[in-house]
Amino acid sequence: MKFQLFLTKHTNHITLVTGILIVLGELSKFLLNFTLGYQVTLAIASIIAAVPIAVRAWSALRNKVFSIELLVSIAVIGAFIIGEFNESAIVTFLFLFGSYLESKTLQKTRTAIKGLTDMSPTTATVVNADGTTEDMDVDDVDEGDIVLVKTGGQVPVDGEVVEGSGYLNESSITGESRQVNKQLKDSVYSGTMVENGYLKIKATQVGDDTTFAKIIELVEEAQDTKSKAEKFIDRFAQYYTPAVIVLAALVFAFSRDFRLAITVLVLGCPGALVIGAPVSNVAGIGNGAKRGILIKGGEVVDTFAKVDTLVFDKTGTLTQGKTTVAGLRSYTDHLNDQLALAATIEGVSDHPLGQAIITYAQQHPSDQPTATLTDTETVKGQGICAKVADHTVIIGNQKMMDQHQVSLTAAQAKDLKELQAAGQSTVIMAVDGQVQLTFGIADQIRPGVKESLAALKQQGIKKLVMLTGDNQLTAEAVARKLNLDEVHANLLPEEKVEYVKQLKADGNTVAFIGDGINDSPSIANADIGIAMGSGTDVAIDTSDIVLMQSSFPALVHAHGLAKHTVANTRQNIFIAIATVVFLLIGLIFGYIYMASGMFVHEASILVVIFNAMRLIKFRTKFDKQQAQVTQPQTNPA
Known part of the structure; x- marks a missing residue:
């Protein structure tokens, strides 16, 4: 175990040493014509680089998993048997260097969650009963404690303002950096910043129970939750790796060409296929998190991309709820x-x-x-x-x-x-x-709703339906303003559920958008439940997607993001399969060898990662239009 930890810690150093040895070996051959030095140097480089790969392969085998490292390890052993030290050195170096680049680029796809974590408050100024203040670790604050936050400070707890007033930047919760005025009895959330003023806040939620902590936990869990494509690929890889080993054995049995069999092992590494779907999932969910859109996993992304019917509550959803x-x-x-x-x-x-x-x-x-x-x-x-x-x-x-x-x-x-x-x-x-x-x-209709619903139609939504407990005339008046396809009024919560079930029974893929509290039964029964909630516990817990801004442009972005994430995953799978086909054709026609095959394999991994990273900066056409509208106009000189 200690040896494995040592190798994990120093893998980058091993990669660097291997690369240096390969360069020295090549120089000794072509500049000094020292063939023995060339062979010895590359053999040493192969052994050094193969050790961490073989250890990973053994660890996977102990858990009954046939990993990519196993294919590479067998290929290295085979290369040693036939004396192709240059092939084994280059293959192992490319594999380690590819892993290094892969880890670095994957870190970038997780920037959203890292940014959230970095914003987590660590200390709090607690006001004692005698009026004195005391700085303490945020984990030591209890419910009911009074905390003081001044200008430039970060709110360490969820709570209620009991004294003072100020303007807060709630971008860590909503993804929107506009300032919000907070006064007596207003609710505030952990992680938000006091831009101006001072507040005394009575803590109602502390530690891991705060809205901000739950957001971080949800995003972390979502990025680790597998989509259907990922689950299929995981199952596929379990059978694919041993199949490649069997194929290599059959190639050797029929051709008696050991080098060819070893090359099959190298070309059979399914790296791009295995990494392609997860990296798209992580990048897409990270993009949403930066904008205050919490998507609970890859399977939610898959389903939301297929939604063709959006069902809305009226009060507090299509309207502001400020009656x-x-x-x-x-x-x-x-x-x-x-x-x-x-x-x-x-x-x-x-x-x-x-x-x-x-x-x-x-x-x-x-x-x-x-x-x-x-x-x-x-x-x-x-x-x-x-x-x-x-x-x-x-x-x-x-x-x-x-x-x-x-x-x-x-x-x-x-x-x-x-x-x-x-x-x-x-x-x-x-x-x-x-x-x-x-x-x-x-009740005022939310700003931008009509334009957002039109944009959703352009993105592929076929039907917009409103279900409300309000009277028919009022409901129809709102529906006319928003160009909705259907409206059903005077409904009890259980009647809304029946409508949702009927829409699903008719073959529609349904998303229900509500406030996450009164509409929780409908949210639970829809294919996708979406809460237009500013951080309420029920909204976060019961829905598949939470729009922390409670805005319809965020809904448009979430839907467009889901469709592009699924499309990106399919692109990555295509790239991975096309690479395997290219390598197999190259092997048949003799223009691909072991080292060049490994180079193409590692390059394909980086291609799918970079392709997925495009999702980090993804914006819909509607996002761009909104940005142009809100851009300040400058007077010509």
Whole structure:
């Protein structure tokens, strides 16, 4: 074990010494005409270089794996038997040098995860109970501790601002470097930077539980998760290597040409084939990570590239979820009191429509004391039923009213339709079976959604579908603005799941895009689940892809990246197979020999790596268009 560790540590030095010995041997032959020195020097070079290769081959054999190193080791032994020390020296040197270049270039494909790791906070300034501060290792911070972060400092924990304000750069979380203002009670994430101001933060998640730590862990796991192509190639390589050994033995048995048999072993090394798919996978996932797009493995990339149907939730996905009361119809003489009652009941929910009602009620204060709720029942996808004193209050959508036999008058029904026709979501409040208020709540469509959906269509998406719990008129108004193909409204979460299942049953490959919380059943049932989430635990845990920016341009990039990563993998497989065919034809026609064959083999490995590295800087056409639009205009001189 110690010897193996020593060889691993000094493989680069061994490669350098081997290269120097080969040069000295060639000089002794061609300048000094010293043939014995040439033979001895190359034999020594072969032995030195063959040792780490043979050790790796033996280690693999002990684990019942037939590796490329085994083919090279047998080829070296054969070359020694026939006295071709120059061939064995060059083959082993090229193999080690190829491994060195391979490791260096692979490191570049992992720059995204290395960059994330380098941004991990290591220390925190903790505020003690007496007001004094203490610097400590970030791993020693506990939940509930108060940490201080000043201008230029890095937030070490996930938490809530309890004092101060500032502008944070959240690029480590979202991939977008714009500054975000944070004030009292706002959430902040580990790894973000305070560009201006100061914050005292109460820690809610620390250490490996922080959003930033989970992102790093997810990217690391994703880059090690194999795609279908990789799994197939792994199985193929297990049978391919022994098959090459058998083929070489048959070649020798029929031709009695030992040199030819050894050459078959060298040419049979499937290096480019084995490395081609993983390096594309790593580079593609790394590209996404740099842009705040977390793709959970090669298999997700494969499936997302085949998606032809995108299904969206509306509120918080197609729209921003920042709702405001845009219209109100009142059927009471005590408007402010009824508004206060509605706000009290909606206080038990965190639904965006409820939050809009609370905000609106705060702008119209009531003189009455806050109502006391004695009993509440939340009906998912419909609303809330509550007991207040001796009164029954129901607040929710039309379906909720129907469920509790609350009828609307002709005038109230007309008001409801007018609000819905204006593209507003509607919430009705009834007390003891009598409608008191109807709210029209508007939600802004996310910036760039329409253009992004058009770009997705150009990239091969055939169908855009919206599933929402909102009313039909509001849903259709949004669908018209965004040119969606289908819209289904008034749906409960379980009904959304049924639509997703039906789309799959019809032969579509479906991706569902939601907020990662209310829509988790649909996300789980789709072929690909995508969370438009700014780092929530549920969003990260339940979906296949997380868009940390919660932006549709990021969705366009993720889809384009998946398609190009799969295409890149296929290109690499083609290059690897074409190389083997070229070498076999060269062997038949006599223009490829052992050393030249190994050179072509190592060159093919580097070609597939460099081809995959193009993914690191990949941008879609839509990315480039967006960059041109946002580029600052300069005045001509």
